[in-house]
Amino acid sequence: MSDPIPPGTLDMLILQTLARLEELHGFEIADAIQRTSAGVLQVEEGSLYPALQRMLMKGWLSAEWGKTRDNRRARYYRLTAAGRKQLTRERESYQRVTFAIARILQLAPE
Amino acid sequence: MTTARGLLHRLLYFIRRDQYLSELEEEMRLHAELRAAALHGAGMSADEARAEARKRFGNATVIAETSRDTWGLGTLDQLLQDIRFAARRLRARPGFSVPIVAVLALGIGATTAVFSAVDAAMLRSLPFPREHELVALPMVTVPFEPELGERSLGRQLDISDVAEMTGVFSGSASYASGGLNLSDPDRPLRVKAGVVTAAFFTTLGVTPLRGRTFTAEEGKPRGPRATILSYGLWQRHFGGAPMLGKSITLHGRPYTVVGIMRPEFGFPDECDLWVAMPVPTTFSTFEPFRGYLPSHAIARIRPGVSTESAAAQVLARWQQVAEPARGQRRDDLNGDIREVRRTGAAVPLHRELLGDRRRALLVLLGTTALLMIIACANVANLLLSDGAVRRREIALREVLGATRPRIVRQLLAESVLLAVSSAGLGLVLAPVALRVVRAMMPQSLAAIAPVQLDLRVLVFTAALAIATSILFGLWPAIGATRGGDATMMIKSGGGHGSTTGLGKARRGLVVVEVALTAMLLIAAGLMLRSFQRLMAEKIGMNPNQVATLETSFPSSIPGAEQRRIIDGVVDRLSRQPGVIAAGAVNDLPLRGGGGISVAIEIPGAPPLDHGEPRFARFLFASGGYFDALGIAKLRGRTFSPRDATGPPVAVISAAMAEQFWPGMDPLGRYFTFRPDTTHITVIGVVADVRESALDTPPWPQMYRPIDVGPLNVAIVVRGTLPARALMARLTDAMHDIAPSQPVYNVRMMEQVIGASVLPRRTNTTLIALFAGLALILSALGVYAVVAYAVASRARELGIRAALGATGADLLALVSREMVAVVALGIMAGLAGAWAFSRVLSSLLYDVDPRDPATFIVVPLLLLLPAVVATLIPALRAARVDPTQVMRAD
Numbered sequence: 001m002s003d004p005i006p007p008g009t010l011d012m013l014i015l016q017t018l019a020r021l022e023e024l025h026g027f028e029i030a031d032a033i034q035r036t037s038a039g040v041l042q043v044e045e046g047s048l049y050p051a052l053q054r055m056l057m058k059g060w061l062s063a064e065w066g067k068t069r070d071n072r073r074a075r076y077y078r079l080t081a082a083g084r085k086q087l088t089r090e091r092e093s094y095q096r097v098t099f100a101i102a103r104i105l106q107l108a109p110e
Numbered sequence: 111m112t113t114a115r116g117l118l119h120r121l122l123y124f125i126r127r128d129q130y131l132s133e134l135e136e137e138m139r140l141h142a143e144l145r146a147a148a149l150h151g152a153g154m155s156a157d158e159a160r161a162e163a164r165k166r167f168g169n170a171t172v173i174a175e176t177s178r179d180t181w182g183l184g185t186l187d188q189l190l191q192d193i194r195f196a197a198r199r200l201r202a203r204p205g206f207s208v209p210i211v212a213v214l215a216l217g218i219g220a221t222t223a224v225f226s227a228v229d230a231a232m233l234r235s236l237p238f239p240r241e242h243e244l245v246a247l248p249m250v251t252v253p254f255e256p257e258l259g260e261r262s263l264g265r266q267l268d269i270s271d272v273a274e275m276t277g278v279f280s281g282s283a284s285y286a287s288g289g290l291n292l293s294d295p296d297r298p299l300r301v302k303a304g305v306v307t308a309a310f311f312t313t314l315g316v317t318p319l320r321g322r323t324f325t326a327e328e329g330k331p332r333g334p335r336a337t338i339l340s341y342g343l344w345q346r347h348f349g350g351a352p353m354l355g356k357s358i359t360l361h362g363r364p365y366t367v368v369g370i371m372r373p374e375f376g377f378p379d380e381c382d383l384w385v386a387m388p389v390p391t392t393f394s395t396f397e398p399f400r401g402y403l404p405s406h407a408i409a410r411i412r413p414g415v416s417t418e419s420a421a422a423q424v425l426a427r428w429q430q431v432a433e434p435a436r437g438q439r440r441d442d443l444n445g446d447i448r449e450v451r452r453t454g455a456a457v458p459l460h461r462e463l464l465g466d467r468r469r470a471l472l473v474l475l476g477t478t479a480l481l482m483i484i485a486c487a488n489v490a491n492l493l494l495s496d497g498a499v500r501r502r503e504i505a506l507r508e509v510l511g512a513t514r515p516r517i518v519r520q521l522l523a524e525s526v527l528l529a530v531s532s533a534g535l536g537l538v539l540a541p542v543a544l545r546v547v548r549a550m551m552p553q554s555l556a557a558i559a560p561v562q563l564d565l566r567v568l569v570f571t572a573a574l575a576i577a578t579s580i581l582f583g584l585w586p587a588i589g590a591t592r593g594g595d596a597t598m599m600i601k602s603g604g605g606h607g608s609t610t611g612l613g614k615a616r617r618g619l620v621v622v623e624v625a626l627t628a629m630l631l632i633a634a635g636l637m638l639r640s641f642q643r644l645m646a647e648k649i650g651m652n653p654n655q656v657a658t659l660e661t662s663f664p665s666s667i668p669g670a671e672q673r674r675i676i677d678g679v680v681d682r683l684s685r686q687p688g689v690i691a692a693g694a695v696n697d698l699p700l701r702g703g704g705g706i707s708v709a710i711e712i713p714g715a716p717p718l719d720h721g722e723p724r725f726a727r728f729l730f731a732s733g734g735y736f737d738a739l740g741i742a743k744l745r746g747r748t749f750s751p752r753d754a755t756g757p758p759v760a761v762i763s764a765a766m767a768e769q770f771w772p773g774m775d776p777l778g779r780y781f782t783f784r785p786d787t788t789h790i791t792v793i794g795v796v797a798d799v800r801e802s803a804l805d806t807p808p809w810p811q812m813y814r815p816i817d818v819g820p821l822n823v824a825i826v827v828r829g830t831l832p833a834r835a836l837m838a839r840l841t842d843a844m845h846d847i848a849p850s851q852p853v854y855n856v857r858m859m860e861q862v863i864g865a866s867v868l869p870r871r872t873n874t875t876l877i878a879l880f881a882g883l884a885l886i887l888s889a890l891g892v893y894a895v896v897a898y899a900v901a902s903r904a905r906e907l908g909i910r911a912a913l914g915a916t917g918a919d920l921l922a923l924v925s926r927e928m929v930a931v932v933a934l935g936i937m938a939g940l941a942g943a944w945a946f947s948r949v950l951s952s953l954l955y956d957v958d959p960r961d962p963a964t965f966i967v968v969p970l971l972l973l974l975p976a977v978v979a980t981l982i983p984a985l986r987a988a989r990v991d992p993t994q995v996m997r998a999d
Contacts, residue, residue: 026137027144045145045167049138065133068140075137 005033005041010051012094013041015060015087018079025066025074026052052077060086134174142167188516192523199524206496209890210489211532214575216883217485218536221571223543224478224876226564228471231551236460237374239315243280243411246462247272247424248453249446250407252284252307253390255331264435266446267428269307269407270389275427278420281313282409284387287379289662291852292347293359298852300662301343303360304381305403307389313410314377321354321369324386328368331388337365341373343382360385361664378406394665408459421456428455442723469952470550470873476949477633480626481880482571486578487619487626488887493525493582494616495898518584525583526576533572540568549872616895617927621935623891627884628939628972633950634881635964637874640955644867647956650763650799650808651699652740653859655690657836658698659844660824660855672823673754673816678847679825680732686839688831693735694816698824699801700866701855707809711782712770726766726810727801733815736761736796738826739859746777746794753793753815761794766810790814804867805955826859833858873953888935889975896928897983907987917988925984932976936969 005013017032018024024032029052030043055061060083066076079087142163149159167173200207235241253268272282285306292299304310308329311317319341328336337358344350353367365385387395391403411420428450432443461468504517540563548561663672676694683692709723718724733749735741744764753759760781767776780789798808816823825844829836837856844853864871900907907920915923947959957964 025140027141030141031148045138045141046173049134049141049173053134072140073136074140075133 005043005047009094010043010047011055011060012087012090013043014048014051014055015079015083015090018061018077019084019087023076023078025068025076027074029077055083058082058086131174138167138173188519189523192520193527195520196524196527200527206492207528210492210528210579211535213485213488213887213890214529214532214579215535215539217482218533218568218571218575219539219543220880221478221482222536222540222564222568223547224474225567226540226544227547227551227561228475229564229567230561231464231471232460232468236463240410241460242458243413244314244459245409245411245417245420245456246459247282247407247409247456248462249450250284250424252387252403252405252407255390255392264432264439264443266443267424267431271427271431272407272409272424273309275423278412278415278423279409280412281309282407283307283310283313284389284405284407285310285378286387286403286405287381288404289854290360290383290385291362291662291664292383293362293850294347298850299347300852300854301360301382302379304378304384305387305395305405306384307387310384313408315410316371316375318369319372321367323369324384328386329389331390331392333386333388335363335365336368336386338369338371338384339367340371340376340382340384342376344370361662362666363664409456411456417456417458421454424455425450438723466952467550467869470869473633473950473953474547474550474873474876477630477877477880480630481884482574484623484626484630484884484887486574487623488891489575489578490582491616491619491623491891491894493579494619495894497583521584522580525579528583529572529576529579532575532579533568536572536575537568546872546876549868616898617931620888620891620895620928620931621938623884623888624932624935624972624976625938625942627881627888628936628968629943629946630877630881630884631968631972632940632943632964634874634878635968636950636954636957636959636961637877639957639961639964640953641870641874643956644805644870647800647804648797649804649863650741650797651859653863654740655830655833655836656739656826656828656859657833657840658824658826658855658857658859658862659837659840659853660698660701660822661844661848661851661853662822663851665821672821675848675851676732676816676823676825677751679843680734682843682847683825683827683839684734686843688835689827689829689839691734691737692825692827693738694732694823694825695735695739696730696816696821696823697801698826698862699739699799700804700862701824702866708783710770710812713780713782715770724770724810726762726770726812727808729811729813730816731761731813735813735826738828739799740828741799742797744795744797745775746792748794748796749813749815754817758788758790759793759815760790761796761813762792763798763808763811764795765798765808766812767792767795769810804863805870824855885972885975888972889979892928892932892976893979893982895931896924896980897986899927900924900983900987903987908991911991921981921984921988924987925980928976928980928984932973932980936972939972940965940969 013033014029017029017036021028021032026048030045030048033041033043052061052063056063056077060080061077062080063075063077065073068074142160145163145166146156146159149162150156154162236244238244247267249266250272251266251268253270269282269284272279275282283306285304288303288305289300290303292301306324308324308326311323317323318338321338323338324336327333337360339348339353344353353370356367357364358367359365360383371384387405395403409420411417425447428447432440432447435443504521507517508514544561544563551561663675680692680694683689707725708728710726712724715724731749733751733753736743736748746761748761749759762770762776770776770781771779776792776795778791780791782788782790796813799811800806800808801811802809825840827836827840829839831839837858841853841856844851903924907915907923910920910923943965944960951959
C-alpha cells in the first residue's frame with residue numbers, strides 16, 4: 001500500500017524529479033515519483049495539476065506542448081533557473097527539518 | 111505574487127482563460143487515459159481500469175477550479191460576479207440609482223468645469239517666463255510727438271520715463287489692441303492688431319517661431335513699417351506660405367513681415383498681427399483705434415526688487431515728472447496721481463488682466479462647491495436610507511452562509527459602480543459645462559490662459575464622489591456585521607431599535623442640505639433681481655429691429671471721401687422699402703472697448719472741486735442716427751446736412767444738460783474744447799445712452815456732426831424687415847458704394863447688448879441653475895428621510911391605527927419632526943447668507959445683498975418642496991391599514 005505525499009513536499013519532489021529527468025509531462029512526473037520511491041509515495045492527481053500550475057505561475061517551471069512516444073499531445077515541464085534555486089532551498093530546509101526530527105526520534109523513551 | 115511579472119501572468123491567464131482551461135483539461139484527460147492503460151497492463155479489465163483511473167482523479171471540475179484559483183482567476187471571477195450582481199440590483203431599482211448617478215454626475219461635471227475656469231484665470235501662471243516679475247503700470251502713457259514741446263513742463267508718467275528706470279525694471283513696453291484693414295485683392299479683411307512698442311516681446315520674454323521681433327529702428331516715428339504675423343493668421347489667410355520679407359498692405363500702407371509668432375501666443379486680445387507702436391507716437395499711430403490710444407504699460411521687475419518697492423519708485427517718478435506743472439495742469443496731474451495711488455503704481459500683470467472678473471469667478475466657485483457638498487450629502491442620505499432597509503437583507507444573507515467579507519465586497523461593488531458611472535457621466539458633462547463657463551473668462555486673458563478641462567479636478571471630484579458613496583454605502587454593512595446576532599434583526603423586522611443613530615445622521619444631513627440650499631437660493635435670488643433690474647434699466651435706446659455694421663477707413667482715404675461713402679450708404683438705406691431710419695456713429699454703444707472723452711470748458715460756469723475739468727464723451731453722429739437707434743429726442747433738434755459745414759453745433763445728452771447747466775435751458779448755450787476757444791452751440795438734447803456697459807450709468811455725452819473723416823464708423827439701420835434681410839440690406843448698401851471697404855461686426859443691436867451682458871448673464875444663469883438643482887436635491891433628501899421613517903415605523907403606525915389613531919394623527923406624527931428639521935435648516939441658511947452677504951455685494955446691481963424681499967421669498971420657496979416631499983410619504987403613513995401591517999410581520 002502506498003502513502004500519500006507528506007504535506008509541503010510535493011513541490012520539492014516535482015522539482016527534484018524534473019532536475020533528474022529534465023523534461024516530463026504530468027503523468028510521467030507522477031509515475032516517476034511513485035516508481036523512484038519504490039511505490040511508497042503516490043501523487044494524487046487532484047493535487048498534481050494545481051501544483052504544476054502554481055509552480056508555472058511562480059516561474060519555477062516552464063512548459064511546452066510536445067508529442068509523446070505514441071504521438072499524443074502532452075504538456076512537457078522543465079525546470080527553470082529559478083526552479084533549480086528553489087529546489088536547493090527546499091532541499092536544505094527539508095534536510096534541516098528531517099535531521100531535527102531524527103534527533104528527536106533518537107531520544108527514544110528509556 | 112506581488113511582482114509585476116506575476117501580475118502580468120495573471121492578466122495573461124485572465125485574458126486567455128478559455129485556452130488555459132481547455133489545455134488543462136486535455137492534460138488531465140491524457141493523464142487519466144495513461145493511468146487506465148497502466149492499470150489495464152497491470153491486469154485490471156479495461157472497464158475497471160478506466161473507472162479506477164477516474165476515481166483516483168477525483169472531481170475534475172474541482173481540480174480545474176483549484177488551478178484557476180492559482181491563476182488568480184477566483185478573485186477576479188468573484189469580483190465580476192459581484193459587479194454583475196450590483197449592476198442587476200441597481201438596474202432593478204432605478205428610483206434609487208438614477209437620482210444618485212444624476213446628482214453625482216452633475217456635481218462632478220459642474221465642479222470640474224468651474225474649477226477649470228478658475229484655474230485657467232486665476233491659478234495657472236501666465237505663459238510667460240518668470241511671469242511673477244511682470245507688472246502692469248496703470249495710467250502710464252505713451253509720449254505723443256505733437257505734444258513733445260510740453261514734455262518738460264510737467265506731465266503724466268510715460269513709457270520713456272519707465273524705460274529710464276533701469277535699476278528697477280529690466281524691460282518695459284506699451285501695448286494696445288485695435289483693428290486694421292488688411293488689403294487683399296480677393297477678400298479685404300479686418301484684423302485684430304496688437305500695437306506694441308519695440309521692447310514688447312523681449313519684456314514678456316517670448317520669441318518668434320520664424321524671423322525676429324521689432325528692432326529699435328522700427329520702434330521710432332517714421333521708422334521702417336514692419337509687422338509680425340500670428341501663427342493663426344499666417345495659416346488661415348496666407349496658407350502657411352513663406353512670408354518673411356514679403357510686404358502686406360495694412361490700412362493702405364505697405365508693411366514688411368519680419369516675424370511669425372508661435373501658435374500659443376496671441377497677447378493682447380487674441381490679435382492676428384502686431385505692428386510697432388512708435389515712441390513717441392504720432393497721429394498715424396491712432397489709425398487702428400477709435401480716436402484714442404487705449405494703451406497699457408507693462409514692465410519686468412529686476413530680480414531682487416519687490417513689487418512694492420517698484421511701485422513706490424514708480425509713484426516717486428510720477429511726482430517728479432508732474433512737479434513742474436502749474437495751475438490747471440497741475441490739478442489734472444494731481445488727480446492722476448491720486449488715481450495711481452488708489453490702484454497701485456505697479457500691479458502684478460496677472461491680477462490686472464483678471465480685473466473685476468476675479469470676484470465673479472470666486473463666487474461661482476464657492477457656489478459650485480456648495481452644490482457638490484449638497485450633492486454628496488444627498489447621496490449619503492439616499493445610501494443611508496437604502497442601507498437601513500437593506501440591513502435585514504444583509505442579515506438574512508449572513509444567516510444563509512455568505513461570509514462577511516463577501517457581503518462587504520458586494521456592497522462595495524454597488525457603491526463603486528454607482529460612483530464610477532457618475533464619474534463617467536460627469537466626464538461627459540464637464541466639457542459641456544465648460545463651454546458655458548468659458549463665457550465668464552475675462553477677454554484680456556482669452557488668448558493667454560485657454561480654459562482646458564482640468565483632469566486633476568476631475569479626478570479629485572470623482573474621488574470625492576467615490577469616497578462618499580463607499581463610506582455611506584458600506585455603513586449598513588459595518589452596522590450589520592457589528593450588530594452581531596443576525597437572527598435578531600430578521601425577527602424584529604428591520605432592526606428598528608438600532609436606527610435611531612442612523613436617523614440622527616440623516617436628519618443632520620438634511621439640515622446641512624437645506625441650509626446650504628437656502629444660501630444658494632438667496633444668492634441666486636439676488637443675482638436674478640440684479641439682472642432683472644439691469645435689463646429693466648432705461649438704456650436710452652430701443653435695440654429692437656436694429657441692424658449694425660462697423661467699418662474702418664484708412665487715413666489714405668481723404669476725410670471728404672469717407673464722408674461721401676457714409677452719406678451715400680445712409681442715404682441709399684433710408685430710401686429703401688422696409689427701412690425706417692438709417693444713420694452713422696463713430697462709436698456704437700455697448701460694443702466694448704471704450705471711447706474718447708474730452709475736457710470741456712463752459713464760459714462763466716463755476717470750477718469743480720480740485721479744479722477738475724468737466725469731461726464729456728465725444729461722439730460723431732449723422733442726423734439719422736438718433737432715429738435709427740431709437741434715442742429719444744428731448745428738446746431742440748438733431749443734425750441737418752448743413753450742420754457738417756456750418757457753424758459748430760452739438761447735440762448733448764440729458765445728463766450733460768443736467769450736470770453742466772443745472773436748472774437751465776441748455777439750448778443755444780455754448781461750450782469750448784479745452785484749450786481751443788471755438789464756441790460750440792447746443793442745438794438739441796437727447797436721452798442718456800448706456801454705452802460703456804449696461805451697468806454703468808452714462809457719462810455726459812456730446813454728439814458732433816460727422817464733419818471730418820471719422821476713420822471708424824458704425825452704420826445703424828432700423829427697419830421692419832426680418833433680421834437677416836435687414837443685415838443683408840446693410841452689407842449690400844455698403845458693398846455697392848465702397849466695394850473694397852471691409853466690414854465687420856455685422857450684428858443686430860440686440861446681439862451687441864447680449865454680448866455686453868454675457869458674463870453677467872452666464873454667472874446669473876449658472877448660480878440660479880445651481881440653486882434650482884440644490885432645491886431639487888434638498889427636496890429629495892427630505893423625501894428620503896421621511897419615506898424611510900414611514901417604512902421603518904410601519905408596525906408602530908399600524909398599532910397606533912389599530913388603537914384608534916386617525917389618519918391626521920399619523921400624518922402629524924411622521925411630519926412633525928421633519929418640519930422642525932427643515933425649519934432649522936432654513937434658519938441656519940438665512941443666517942449664513944446674512945453673514946456672507948458682503949461677498950456678493952460687488953456682483954449685484956441696484957440690489958441690497960440683504961434685500962428683504964429675497965430673504966422672505968426664499969424660505970417660502972424652500973418650504974414648499976420640503977412640505978410636498980414630506981407629505982407624499984407621510985400620506986402613505988396616514989393610510990396605513992393596521993391588519994396589513996400586522997400580517998406582514
